[in-house]
Amino acid sequence: MAYSVTTQTPASRIAAIAGVILISLLIALPFFAGRGTIQDMFFILTMLVLAQFWNLLAGYGGLVSIGQQAFVGTGAYALFGVVILWGVDPVPAIFCAGIAALVIAVPTAFFAFRLNGAYFAIGTWVIAEVVRLLVAQWKMLGGGTGTSLPRDATRDMWFIESIESTLGLRSAAARDVLAYWLALVLALATIGGIYWLLRTRRGLALAAVRDNTEAAKSVGVDAGRMKWIVFLTSAFGTGLAGGLIYMQKARISPDAAFSVTDWTAYVIFIVVIGGIGTIEGPIIGVLVFFALQTLLADFGSWYLMTLGVLAVVVMLVAPRGLWGLLSEQTGLHLFPIRRRLTGGKLASSEE
Amino acid sequence: MIWVDTVIQGILLGGLYALFASGLSLVFGIMRLVNLAHGDLIVMGAYLILVLVTILGLSPFLAALIAMPVMFCLGWVLQKFLLNRTLGDDILPPLLVTFGLSIALQNALLETFSADSQRLPTSALTTASVQAGPVSLGVMPLLTFGSAILVIVALNQLFYRTELGRAFRATSDDPTTASLMGIKPANIFATATGIAFVIVTIAALYLGLRANFDPNIGPARLIYAFQAVIIGGLGSLWGTLLGGVIIGVAQTLGAAINPEWQILAGHFAFLLVLLVRPRGLFPRAND
Amino acid sequence: MAPLQTPLLKTNGLVAYYGDFQALFGVDIELDVDETVAIIGANGAGKTTLMRSIAGILRNAATSVSFDGRPIGAQPADEIMTQGVAMVPEGRRLFPSLSVEENLLIGTYGRKSRGYWTLDTVYDLFPILRERRNNPGTALSGGQQQMVAIGRALMSNPRVLLCDEISLGLAPVVIKDIYKAVPAIKAAGASLIVVEQDIAQAMAFADRVYCMMEGRVTLSGTPDTLSRNDIHDAYFGASQ
Amino acid sequence: APSIAQGAKIRLGYVSPQSGPLAAFSDADQFIIDGFLKSEAGANFEVIVKDSQSNPNRAAEVAKELIVDDEIDMMLVASTPETTNPVATTCEAEEIPVISTVAPWQPYFIGQQGNPGDPDSWRPFDYSFHFFWGLEDVISTFTSMWNQLDTNKSVGAIFPNDGDGNAWGDPNVGFPPVLAGKGYSLTDTGRYQNLTDDFSAQINAFKAANCDIVTGVPIPPDFTTFWTQAKQQGFNPKVASIGKAILFPQAVEALGDQGHNLSSEVWWSPTHPFTSSITKQSAGELASRYSSATGNQWTQPIGFVHALFEMAADVMGRVDDSRNPDEVAAAIAATQLNSIVGRIAFDGIGLPPFVAANVAKTPLVGGQWRMREDGSYDLVIVDNSDHPDIPTNGTMEEIS
C-alpha cells in the first residue's frame, strides 16, 4: 500500500554516472590540456552560466528580459570598483559582483514587474541602458573610456602562486587556470542549483505558473514571489558571471560591459537554439554557438549574418530548439524533474 | 529665452523620433509585433534612397518616392512569409526572429556598402532656417516635424475612414473573429507592414538628410522609437507623436542642464511615465 | 425523414482536438436548404467546437465538411465565409475598436454584397441599432450586442448561418426579440444551425434537433418525435 | 645571429577593426600587409590578422587567441583606444610584446590605468609600446592654426564621453589647462554620449559665449548633426578644428559644401618628407600606390599601419630569439627607426616621465579641407610650426 516517489529514470542514472566522470575530467583538464583549450572552456562555461540564468528567467519564469547586460555590466564594474578602489583581491571580489547585481536588480524588478510581455522586455532594455549611461559617468573608473585592472592585483590573486607551482605555469597561464576553475565551479553550481530549485516545490510552482497562472494562484502558489525569486536569482548569478568574465579580461569599458549583443542577444540565441525551458538546452546551445564562432568568426560580417539567419530559421523550424527536437523523439531527459508516483495501487500496473 | 529655444528644439527633435516610431507603432498596435529590426530597416531605407540618388541622379525626395513602393513590397513579403509565422501569445519568437533579422541586415549592409558613413546629398535646404522671434528654426527639422504630423494624420484617416482601416482595427482586436468576417488576417498584417515600410522610407529620408548614417546606426535609434510608442500607449498614433516629443524635450532639457544627462534624461522621462501609467498615456480601452 | 437531394451542409466523421485533448469524436450532422437545425447539449459537450470546425477556425480533413457538395473542411475561415457560411460566434465577439455601424460593415469586407441584407435592411430588422449606430459596439446591452453580431453575419448574405448560443445571458424578453428575427432571416434565403441550451426554445423553432454529449451526437430527430425523457438522457447521460 | 636568419618565420599578430563602425580605419590593412609580406624584410614573417569587429570585448578575445592559439611572437594593433587598449592590456597581462598606434598617447596610457583620476597610482608597462602623438601636440597645432587668424579667442568644445573625448577634455592633461595658459577661453558644456541627436544645448552655450572657434573630437555622425544644427541655428564660427570626425574624406564629403575649410590635425600625408625603411618608398609613393591599387583616396592611417610593420621588421632584426618576450621588449625600447611616419624612438622627448618608457612621439601638423570643383575634398597642410621639416601647402583660411 505504501507509495513512494522517484524522479530518476534509467537514462538519468546513466547520465548521472557520465556526469560524474565528465566533471572529474573537467576538473583535471588543466593538468593535460593546453591554454587554448582552457580559454575556450572558460568562454563556454561562462556563456553557459549566462544562458542558464536567462533560461531560468524566460524559460521557467516567463520573464523575457533583454536587459541582462545590466547585471553583467554591474557585476563587472563592481569587481573593478572594489579591486581598484578598495584593493580587494579579485577572487573574493567576484562575490561582490553578484551582490552588486542583486542590489541593482531590486529597483529594476520593482519597475519592470509593473510591465508585461513586450513592455517588460523593452523596459528591461531601457533600464540596462540607464545603468550603462550612469556607469559611464563614473569618472573614478574611467567614465566612457573604461579602465584596466592593475597588474599587481591580477598577478597576486589568491591561489595563483600555488597553481603556478603545482602546474609549473607562467603567471598568465595560471590565471587562466584559476579563472577556468572558478567558471567551472560557477557553472556546476548554477546547473546544480537550478536543478535543485526545479526539484523543490518552488520548481513545481514555477511550472504551474507557467502552465496556468490563474489556477496556480488558486491553489496557493505565490506567483508574484516566484517572479521575484527567479529575477533576483538570475541577476545574482549573471552578476557573478559578469565579474568573473571581466576579471579574466582585465579591461572594461561601459560599451563592452553593457553590450546588449554580447551579453543578452547571444545568450538568447544560445538558449533558443538549444531549447528553452530545459537545463539541457543551454548546454547544447552553447556548444553549437562555440562551434559556429570557431568555424566562422574570421569571416567577420558573414559570420554575424549567418548567426542572424540561423536564429530566424531555428525559431521557425524548431521553436523548442535542438534539445526539444531530440527529447521529443526519444523521450530522453538528462535532468529529470518529473516526480513519478510508484507503489500502492500503482505497483501492479505501471502505466 | 534659451529655455524657449531648448523646448522648441526638443519638440522638433521629437518629430524625428515620432517619425522613426510611427511605423513601429503601426505594427506594434495592429499585431503586437515587437520589431527589433525596425532601426536597421530605416537604415536600409536610407541606403536604398542613396542608391537611387546615385544611380538615377534624382533628388533625395524624388528617390524616396520611388523607394516607397519597393519598400512596401518588401514589407509585405517579409510579413507574409516570415513574421506572420512568429505571431502568437509568446513574445519570444518575434523578438528572436526580428533580432536575427537585425543582425543579418546590419552585416549585409556592411558587406555591400562598407562601414563608411554616408549621407544623402545636401542642398541649401539642409542648413536653411527661419527666424521665429529670437528663435532660429531649421527648415529641415520643421519639415521633419511636419512630415511626422502628416504621416500620423494620414494614418488616422486610413484607420478611421476606410474599409481597410476598419479591417486593420477588427483584425487587431480579434483575428479569429475577423477571419469569420472573410478577412485574411495574414494579408491584413502583410499590408500593415507594407504601410509601415512606407513610413520607414520617409523616416529614412530624414535620417539620411539630417546626418550621417552607417550600417550600424540602427539600434541606437530603435530604443527611442520604442520609448515613443510605449509612452504614447499601444496603438495610439497621436500618442506616439506625443511620446516622441516627450523624449525629445526631455533630452534637450537634460542637455541644457548638462550634456552628460541628455540621453539619460530621455530614458528617465520614459521610466517616469511608465511608473505613473504602466500602459502609456493613451492606452486602448480593451487591452 | 432524410431528404433525397444532397444536403446543403454536411459533416462527415468530424473530429477536433485542442492540443492532446480530443473534443469531437466523429460527428455527423446535416443541414438542408431552408431548414433550421438546433444543437443542444450540456456545457462542454462540444457544440462550440463543432461550430468552429464548420466555420473553418479549426481546420480538418477536406472531406469532413461539405457545403453544396464541395469539400470545405480544409479551407480557412475567410474562404468558407466568402462562399456563404457565416457564423455568429459564442459570446458575440464584437470588435471593441469599431462602432456599431462599422461592426456591421465589416461583414462585407472586400466584397460587393449582393442580396437582401444591407445596412438598411439590418437596421429595419433591429431598429434599435439604427439609433445606436455610432456607439462603440461594446457599449451596448448584451441583447443589442447579440443583434449586432447577427447583423454583422447577415451583411454577407450567407446561405448558411451558424449561431452559437445566441440567447446566452439574455433576458427572456430580449431572447424573444432575437428569435423574432429568425423568420425574416430564413425568408431572405438562409438556412440555420443554432446552438441552444434552452431546450424548450430549441424544440419550439427547430425543424430538427441534434443532442450532443462529450463530443458525440447522442440523439437526433424532429422535435415532435423526441420525448422529454430522451432528451434528458441524452443531455445528462441518464435519468434519475 | 639575428633570429631572421634561422629560417622559422616570425609570427606577428595584428588586430584592427575591420568591420563595424570603425572599419574605415582598416581600409588599407590588406594593402599594407600584402606589401609588407612581399618585401624583402617581410619574407621572414607570418602575419595573422584578426578583426576586432569594432568591439572592445572582441578585441580582447582575439588578442588572447593570437597569443594562446597562434603563439605569436609579437602583437601589432592599430586604431582608436577602443581597439588598442583591450589588446595592449591583454598582451601586458600575457607578457607578450605589443606595439600599438593610431590613438593619442593619453587615452592609450591613462586609459589603461586602474584609476585614471589618480596620477600617483599610474604605472608604466613592461611589454606594451606605443607610437603616436599626444594631446599637447594637437593643442599646440590647433592653437597655432588659430593664431594665423584674427579671432576673439573664445573656444567652444564638443568632447564626447569616450576614450578620446575624456582625454581631450581632461582638466589635468587635456585641452582646458593648456588653452587657459595660451589665453583662450574655453566653453566646455560637458561630456555628451556618442550618437546624440541634438546639440542645441552646446550651440546655445557657444552662441552665448560668442565663440569664434569650435573644437572637439566627435564621431562623424555626431559632428554632422552638430555642424548642420549650428548652421540652422545661426551659429557660424570662424574656425572649426575637429579631431577624428573629419579624418576621412568620405566623412567630409558627407557634409556637402559645409565641409569647406574645416580644419583638423594631420598625422600623415603624402607630402610628409619620410620614406619607408622596408620598401624605401616615399610617403607620396605609398599613397599613390594605394590609390591605384584600390581606387580609393589616401587616408592617414595608411602611413601608421605601414609604420607598425616597419617597427616589427626593425625590432625583430635586432633580437636573437624572437620567442623571448623580454628580449623583444628590450629591443623595442631601444628602437631608433626612421619610418614613413617620421622618427620613432622611446627616448621620452616631449613626454612626461611616467610615459617616457612606453611612448614614442611622431610629428603632427595642421591641415584644412578644401573643396574642389567637383565637390570632393583635398587636405591642405596649413600649419607646421611644431615640425617645420614637413612642408605646408597653404595657409589657414576662415570658414566663409
Added chain:
Amino acid sequence: MSILSLKSVSKSFGALTVTDDASFDVLQGQALGIIGPNGAGKSTLFNLITGNVRADGGSIHFEGRDVTRASAMERCLIGIGRSFQIPQPFEKLTVYENLLVAATHGRNLSEAIVRDDCADILERTELIRRANVPAGRLSLLERKRLELARAMATQPKLLLLDEIAGGLTEGECQALIRTIKDIHARGVTIIWIEHVLHALTSVVERLLVLDFGKVIGLGDPEEIMASREVQEIYLGIEV
C-alpha cells in the same frame, strides 16, 4: 456561525452587470447549492469569492475576516478551495504533480509529508491509475475529476465546486455524490454550482438561485425547486 458572508457584492464587465448586489451567508459545515441559467453569473460569483476576480463593490468575509481585497493565493491559504468550470489543469505536469502543487503550496507543507495524502485523494477520485500521466492528456471527465482532486489537495475549509457532474453517467454520478458527501462529512463547507439537479439536491442542504446576477431565492432545496418561478427561469420548460 457563518464561515462565508457576502454583503452587497457587485461586479460588472463593461456595461454588463454580472453580479448585482449579492448578499448571503453560508454557515460552517453547510452544503449550499447554486443554480441559475447560463450566464446568470454563477461562475463569476465563485471568482469573486476566490479572488480570481475583484469585486467592484461590497464586502466578502471569510471566518469573520474581511478578504475583499485579498489575493486568490491568500484566500487559498486561509482555506478557500475551488474547482474551475472549464478545467484548468497544469497541462505539462502529471496528475500527481498537479496535486502536489496544490498540497505543498496550498498547505505550505513539504512534498514528503503530503505524498500519501495526495495518493489517497487520487484513489478516492479514481485518478490513481493516471497519476503519472501529463494532465494535458486527460479526457474531459478525468479533467473534471482532477479539478476536484486538486481542490481537495489544498485541504480547504470551504470548497467551491463549479459544474463537476455535467456529462457523467449515472454510475459515475453516484460515485461523485459519494465522494462529495464524504468530504462534506469531514466538516468541509461546500458550495456547489450544478445543472444536474438530482445530484445537487441529494447533497446540499440549502439552495441559492441566481438570475441576472441577482439572488432571487435562497432556502430549502425542495421549496425552492417547487417554486414555479425557479422552474421557469431555470429549466425554461413549463412543468
